[in-house]
Amino acid sequence: MVIEESSVVAAASSSARFWSEHGGFRAEIKGVTKIGQVHFIWSGDIKKLRFVFDELKLFLRDRAKSITANMEKRGGGILDFELVDLRDKIDNYYQIRVSFDTQDSMGANFINSCLEDFALSMKDFFNEKDIFQGKEKDCKIVMSILSNYTPDCLVKTWVECDISELDNIDNELSGKEFVEKFQLAVRIAEIDPYRATTHNKGIFNGIDAVAIATGNDFRAIEAAGHTFAAKNGSYGSLSHVEIEGNRFKFYVEVPLAMGTVGGLTSLHPLAKHSLKMLGNPSAEELMMIASAVGLANNFAALRSLVTKGIQIGHMKMHLMNILNNFNATKPEKKKAVEYFMDHKVSFSSVEKYLNGLRGAKK
Amino acid sequence: MVIEESSVVAAASSSARFWSEHGGFRAEIKGVTKIGQVHFIWSGDIKKLRFVFDELKLFLRDRAKSITANMEKRGGGILDFELVDLRDKIDNYYQIRVSFDTQDSMGANFINSCLEDFALSMKDFFNEKDIFQGKEKDCKIVMSILSNYTPDCLVKTWVECDISELDNIDNELSGKEFVEKFQLAVRIAEIDPYRATTHNKGIFNGIDAVAIATGNDFRAIEAAGHTFAAKNGSYGSLSHVEIEGNRFKFYVEVPLAMGTVGGLTSLHPLAKHSLKMLGNPSAEELMMIASAVGLANNFAALRSLVTKGIQIGHMKMHLMNILNNFNATKPEKKKAVEYFMDHKVSFSSVEKYLNGLRGAKK
Numbered sequence: 001m002v003i004e005e006s007s008v009v010a011a012a013s014s015s016a017r018f019w020s021e022h023g024g025f026r027a028e029i030k031g032v033t034k035i036g037q038v039h040f041i042w043s044g045d046i047k048k049l050r051f052v053f054d055e056l057k058l059f060l061r062d063r064a065k066s067i068t069a070n071m072e073k074r075g076g077g078i079l080d081f082e083l084v085d086l087r088d089k090i091d092n093y094y095q096i097r098v099s100f101d102t103q104d105s106m107g108a109n110f111i112n113s114c115l116e117d118f119a120l121s122m123k124d125f126f127n128e129k130d131i132f133q134g135k136e137k138d139c140k141i142v143m144s145i146l147s148n149y150t151p152d153c154l155v156k157t158w159v160e161c162d163i164s165e166l167d168n169i170d171n172e173l174s175g176k177e178f179v180e181k182f183q184l185a186v187r188i189a190e191i192d193p194y195r196a197t198t199h200n201k202g203i204f205n206g207i208d209a210v211a212i213a214t215g216n217d218f219r220a221i222e223a224a225g226h227t228f229a230a231k232n233g234s235y236g237s238l239s240h241v242e243i244e245g246n247r248f249k250f251y252v253e254v255p256l257a258m259g260t261v262g263g264l265t266s267l268h269p270l271a272k273h274s275l276k277m278l279g280n281p282s283a284e285e286l287m288m289i290a291s292a293v294g295l296a297n298n299f300a301a302l303r304s305l306v307t308k309g310i311q312i313g314h315m316k317m318h319l320m321n322i323l324n325n326f327n328a329t330k331p332e333k334k335k336a337v338e339y340f341m342d343h344k345v346s347f348s349s350v351e352k353y354l355n356g357l358r359g360a361k362k
Numbered sequence: 363m364v365i366e367e368s369s370v371v372a373a374a375s376s377s378a379r380f381w382s383e384h385g386g387f388r389a390e391i392k393g394v395t396k397i398g399q400v401h402f403i404w405s406g407d408i409k410k411l412r413f414v415f416d417e418l419k420l421f422l423r424d425r426a427k428s429i430t431a432n433m434e435k436r437g438g439g440i441l442d443f444e445l446v447d448l449r450d451k452i453d454n455y456y457q458i459r460v461s462f463d464t465q466d467s468m469g470a471n472f473i474n475s476c477l478e479d480f481a482l483s484m485k486d487f488f489n490e491k492d493i494f495q496g497k498e499k500d501c502k503i504v505m506s507i508l509s510n511y512t513p514d515c516l517v518k519t520w521v522e523c524d525i526s527e528l529d530n531i532d533n534e535l536s537g538k539e540f541v542e543k544f545q546l547a548v549r550i551a552e553i554d555p556y557r558a559t560t561h562n563k564g565i566f567n568g569i570d571a572v573a574i575a576t577g578n579d580f581r582a583i584e585a586a587g588h589t590f591a592a593k594n595g596s597y598g599s600l601s602h603v604e605i606e607g608n609r610f611k612f613y614v615e616v617p618l619a620m621g622t623v624g625g626l627t628s629l630h631p632l633a634k635h636s637l638k639m640l641g642n643p644s645a646e647e648l649m650m651i652a653s654a655v656g657l658a659n660n661f662a663a664l665r666s667l668v669t670k671g672i673q674i675g676h677m678k679m680h681l682m683n684i685l686n687n688f689n690a691t692k693p694e695k696k697k698a699v700e701y702f703m704d705h706k707v708s709f710s711s712v713e714k715y716l717n718g719l720r721g722a723k724k
Contacts, residue, residue: 004577004626004633037557039550070710089553090546097556109677113708116671143547143667149559184452185505188401191451193589194459195399197511201585208581215366219570222581223563226588227555233595262709264366267683271366305505309478315471321629346475347624348432 001209001293007317008205011300012293018169022161025295027288030154033079034257035147036111038096038119042126044136046085056125057081060096063121067113076103078114093142096122099152104283106217106259108146115144148220149227150255155284157291158251159299166248170307179248181306182241186250189237196236199298200229203238203252206297210290214278215264215271217257221290224255239298252295256287315345322350332357363571363655369679370567373662374655380531384523387657389650392516395441396619397509398473400458400481404488406498408447418487419443422458425483429475438465440476455504458484461514466645468579468621470508477506510582511589512617517646519653520613521661528610532669541610543668544603548612551599558598561660562591565600565614568659572652576640577626577633579619583652586617601660614657618649677707684712694719 001009019025042049049056061068061078068077079099086093096118100111119141126132126139166175173181189199204222211218229238239252260283265271275281278289304310319340323333332354339353363371381387404411411418423430423440430439441461448455458480462473481503488494488501528537535543551561566584573580591600601614622645627633637643640651666672681702685695694716701715 004574004630005579035556039547039557041546086554090549093550095554109673109680109708112671112673112676116673119671142543142550143664144671145557145560145667147556147560148563149556181504184403185401187452188455188504192448192457193593194397194509194511195401195507197585197589198507198509201510201581204581204585212366217367218580219563219566219584222584223559223566223588226585227559227592227597230589230592230597231555235589235592264683267687268366302505305507309474309481309506311471311474311478314474318471321626325629346471 001206002212003205003209005205006321007314008209008297010313010317011304012206012209012296015296015300015303019159019296019299022165023159025157025159025292027155027157027292029284029287030156030253031152032101032284033152034100034102034107034111034150035152036098036100036115036145037147038098038115038122038144039142040094040096040119040122041092041140041142042094042136042138043092044132048131048136049083052129052131053081053083056122059125060118060121064114064117067110067117071102071110074103076101076107097147102259104260105262106220106257106265106283107262108217108220109262111146112144115146119144148223148257150224150257151228151231152255153224153257153287154253154255155287155291156251156253157288157295158249159295160247160249163243163246163248169303173307178306179241179243182250182302183243185302185306186237186239186241190240191236193235196229199301200226200238202301203254203294203298206293206295207254207256207290210286210293211258213271213274214258214260214286215268215274216259216286217263220257224257228255239295250295250299252291252298254291254294256290258286258290259283260286316340319345319350322347323354326351326354328354363568364574365567365571367567368683369676370571370659372675372679373666374568374571374658377658377662377665381521381658381661384527385521387519387521387654389517389519389654391646391649392518392615393514394463394646395514396462396464396469396473396512397514398460398462398477398507399509400460400477400484400506401504402456402458402481402484403454403502403504404456404498404500405454406494410493410498411445414491414493415443415445418484421487422480422483426476426479429472429479433464433472436465438463438469464621466622467624468582468619468627468645469624470579470582471624473508474506477508481506510585510619512586512619513590513593514617515586515619515649516615516617517649517653518613518615519650519657520611521657522609522611525605525608525610531665535669540668541603541605544612544664545605547664547668548599548601548603552602553598555597558591561663562588562600564663565616565656565660568655568657569616569618569652572648572655573620575633575636576620576622576648577628577630577636578621578648579625582619586619590617601657612657612661614653614660616653616656618652620648620652621645622648678702681707681712684709685716688713688716690716 082097084095127137163175189196208218242249433439444459446457489499525537551558570580604611
């Protein structure tokens with residue numbers, strides 16, 4: 001996990017330990033489709049374009065053969081082309097929205113190379129086809145680029161157990177009370193964007209830590225996930241709770257365009273090493289791993305929030321950072337950790353404690 | 363800039379060079395307010411709560427004095443408390459939404475410590491006040507936590523120049539044509555979530571690279587920015603174009619909760635070093651710097667997209683990664699860079715070229 005916030009690692013570990021004894025994390029891939037778009041302006045008879053669209057598809061596929069050959073050998077390639085008519089938003093504006101299977105690569109370079117090729121071919125196609133006349137022959141390409149919004153490259157990951165198994169999770173709450181409070185906290189994140197932002201941020205704490213460790217593009221992952229969280233018109237939680245009878249289930253659904261080959265994943269030595277540590281997963285397995293870490297972080301954060309609060313744990317983790325800042329020696333660190341077991345950690349309280357310790361020595 | 367994607371640094375540099383000769387980047391801080399929430403369930407007469415709300419505010423402020431003292435000395439602290447009634451969404455559910463000024467710190471620890479203190483005080487307040495009776499005395503705290511959605515911690519950053527100054531930006535397009543195409547590309551990102559996700563991702567390429575370099579929490583920044591992009595019910599572009607007469611203006615408005623003190627910013631030696639390289643900026647200055655880098659990246663991406671496409675530049679940058687993967691020597695790298703000036707870069711084309719080079723030697 002590559003991240004500057006030490007409590008993210010601690011939270012994931014604590015969740016992992018808990019769920020390892022209660023059935024573990026489970027995941028399923030809902031899809032792996034990636035998306036790209038050729039944006040163009042064209043003023044012509046849309047019926048003509050629809051009439052020759054299947055022919056255009058074949059033409060684009062054929063022209064791009066040299067680019068797609070290797071990907072096809074690996075079992076991936078172009079899936080389909082869709083004509084998107086957005087003239088109600090912008091005059092004469094259309095897209096060709098292309099779907100791809102990029103196998104174990106994130107696929108950005110492959111998709112962008114295909115799309116730039118399609119754009120060139122489209123200009124030729126419109127120009128050469130007899131059905132188009134006059135200004136219809138002029139297809140104005142605006143740009144050709146993959147979309148990082150990949151709602152169909154989706155993984156669902158969950159934990160579940162009997163509610164009675166949660167009876168000892170907190171000193172004050174029974175399993176049933178804990179689950180009710182936990183569900184309420186998730187419900188709040190479902191309806192309030194102010195809360196949802198922080199809630200989802202906690203999920204990406206874990207996902208990004210895996211993405212960065214494995215050389216994946218965390219900005220693409222973040223952008224896709226947050227757009228997905230806003231897909232119903234109001235920004236909400238990516239994770240949800242289901243309670244059926246005595247069964248508690250906590251799950252996250254998140255789009256994750258990750259790769260385990262291509263890009264930096266195999267070029268950067270640390271990314272390569274991280275993938276090795278993970279047992280050289282496929283892209284689909286990495287999606288499951290990353291989302292499980294995200295869900296683990298989310299569970300740990302909510303668990304703390306609805307019980308003892310997050311500051312106790314967070315500041316305990318931060319204690320070592322502060323001690324390092326004051327160049328604390330090993331014996332000083334040991335003493336400080338003991339002392340702050342039942343004292344409030346803050347920058348000034350640690351400074352004061354160390355000064356006391358050092359003054360006493362002199 | 364700390365980032366795994368080398369073309370992000372190249373794109374920012376290219377934009378920076380261009381705009382340094384055309385008026386530079388300008389920025390203004392629209393606000394620095396941070397937000398926290400105490401979520402609670404309470405079944406009582408809301409009129410009573412409103413009646414004593416000012417008293418509650420004073421009570422909460424007073425009880426938190428020991429936590430806020432230092433922040434107040436630095437000119438920050440609690441700004442205000444707002445009672446948010448969300449009973450239409452969840453039975454008996456309210457929030458106290460608290461606004462903070464955390465000066466040069468991102469403020470997460472400060473805000474969370476305040477909120478957890480408020481939660482304890484609220485329980486006492488409801489219990490002790492005579493106006494509340496029976497079940498009204500029971501304020502059930504769900505959780506207390508900062509919100510990473512900070513729409514009022516906002517920076518606006520822009521570049522602008524006369525359209526005629528853009529006449530030489532491309533071989534094929536005049537300044538006027540370039541500006542029109544550029545504006546259209548931004549307009550598309552304003553109306554299409556598929557395009558907007560990638561467009562904004564490009565902005566965060568730059569912002570995150572600065573956030574990570576300076577030890578700031580990039581997940582918080584990403585989450586806030588994307589929620590902000592979805593605030594009008596449909597996910598859209600964070601950057602916009604204004605054309606007035608002969609004047610082209612390109613700007614981004616983005617919430618950025620950044621810090622230059624506290625957290626890891628001064629504890630991690632590389633974060634400390636990065637801040638020193640930036641001239642030890644205030645948090646407000648760092649907001650301006652990060653958003654300027656984000657806007658620079660966005661400009662470079664759009665400029666490439668609407669002219670020569672992004673793959674040429676991107677794969678040129680990637681060439682060095684691939685050469686390193688094959689342990690290319692310095693002379694081999696030099697030859698390869700020359701060769702690929704006018705040849706298409708791909709993993710296999712570089713492999714083939716190197717094999718040729720090495721075979722020829724033997």
